[in-house]
Amino acid sequence: MTYHLPPAGSTSPLEAWRAGLIAGLGAPGFALIASFIGFGALARELGLSLPLALLSTMTIWAVPGQMALAEMQALGADFLAIVIAVTLINARFLPMTLPLFAYLGSHAGGLKRKASLYGLGQFVALTFWTGSMRVMPLLPMGQRMPWLYGFGMSCIGISLMATVGGYVAASQLPIAIKLALVFLNPLFFLLVFSADVKGADNIAAIIAGAAIGLAVHPLWPDWSLMAGGVVGGSIAFVIGERMGARRSKPAEPDSQEP
Amino acid sequence: MQTILDSRDLWLLALVVAAGLGSYLWRGLGVWLSGRVTLDSPVLRWVTCVSYAMLAALVARMLMMPEGPLAAAPLVDRVIGCGIGLGSLFLLKRNTLAAVLIGAGTLALLSVLRAIGWL
Structure with missing residues (x-):
């Protein structure tokens, strides 16, 4: 996948911002459109209103957490159970944010510098991160932040439009299409798990999380995600550390991590 | 005046905002920590494992025991x-x-x- 860059030799922040905006309209845009059409359709089918579906795209800004929220509120789960589930499912943003922001240099500077860094943090999610990690080394320091802002704004803009599209489509289209739309996201993550996830600990986490989550769900639906995540993830972590003790090489950050 | 938002709507609004703040927690923490910690620490590996396991539990449930139209x-x-x-x-x-x-x-x-x- 290639991403739109400012013209060679340019150092203008405005040109970088514009290039970032255009980059979001390419291939990353297609992935977001499919994903958020799927989420919009799911939100409608699970009884979430369109304004709340859009607000979740802006605030949670990552389909897995949004799917968890839509599903769990439809199941009648506890407020706290839902907030904790969404929060933990998004814990992967921490290891994603660290290497990306390392490209932006020192935090030193006034309030404006801090505000722009923390504001930029809100954009971190799979598609944004994958593209940004690819582009950052190619840009001079002064163009990095503007490019990221442009890219993030077009990613969220496209996703908001697709959320509306999926929501409306689910109310108008026949059941067969509706089924296909709500199937898009879980299938997408199944495929990512099957092909792109690297590292023994992460693969073990997926297997253990799925097995424990399914086993606990009929007994304890509110907390089955938490059980799968915390118990399954911890088992996988222990397995990974045991295996890691034998090979000393640190793992590369995985570019396809969801 | 007619009530525009009923209590379920307010509950859902609070839920979406709280879940958004919970998600930002990791993003903000990541910005704050960038440049201060190394990427290959056991805590970060554990956090990644929990996040993967939880996502897998969600996906497995949505495919095997779905709510909504997929259940049909x-x-x-x-x-x-x-x-x-x-x-x-x-x-x-x-x-x-x-x-x-x-x-x-x-x-x-x-x-x-x-x-x-x-x-």
Whole structure:
């Protein structure tokens, strides 16, 4: 996948911002459109209103957490159970944010510098991160932040439009299409798990999380995600550390991590 | 004056805002920590494992024990849709987007075939 860059030799922040905006309209845009059409359709089918579906795209800004929220509120789960589930499912943003922001240099500077860094943090999610990690080394320091802002704004803009599209489509289209739309996201993550996830600990986490989550769900639906995540993830972590003790090489950050 | 928001709407609004703040917690923490900690620490590996396991639990539940319209599709149709999606992924040299569309299309097709009585 290639991403739109400012013209060679340019150092203008405005040109970088514009290039970032255009980059979001390419291939990353297609992935977001499919994903958020799927989420919009799911939100409608699970009884979430369109304004709340859009607000979740802006605030949670990552389909897995949004799917968890839509599903769990439809199941009648506890407020706290839902907030904790969404929060933990998004814990992967921490290891994603660290290497990306390392490209932006020192935090030193006034309030404006801090505000722009923390504001930029809100954009971190799979598609944004994958593209940004690819582009950052190619840009001079002064163009990095503007490019990221442009890219993030077009990613969220496209996703908001697709959320509306999926929501409306689910109310108008026949059941067969509706089924296909709500199937898009879980299938997408199944495929990512099957092909792109690297590292023994992460693969073990997926297997253990799925097995424990399914086993606990009929007994304890509110907390089955938490059980799968915390118990399954911890088992996988222990397995990974045991295996890691034998090979000393640190793992590369995985570019396809969801 | 007519009440525009009922208590369920307010509950959902508070839920979306709280879940958004919970998600930002990691993003903000990541910005704050960038440049201060190394990426290969045990705490970060554990956090990644928990996040993966939780996502897998969600995806497994949505595919095997779904809520909403997917619950109306028989398990065998959902499994066939996943199988065709996975098969396409490897045949299409890992083009995830195309494989997802093929798998979801398969589920739609099966549902049409059932509706017209061919299955």
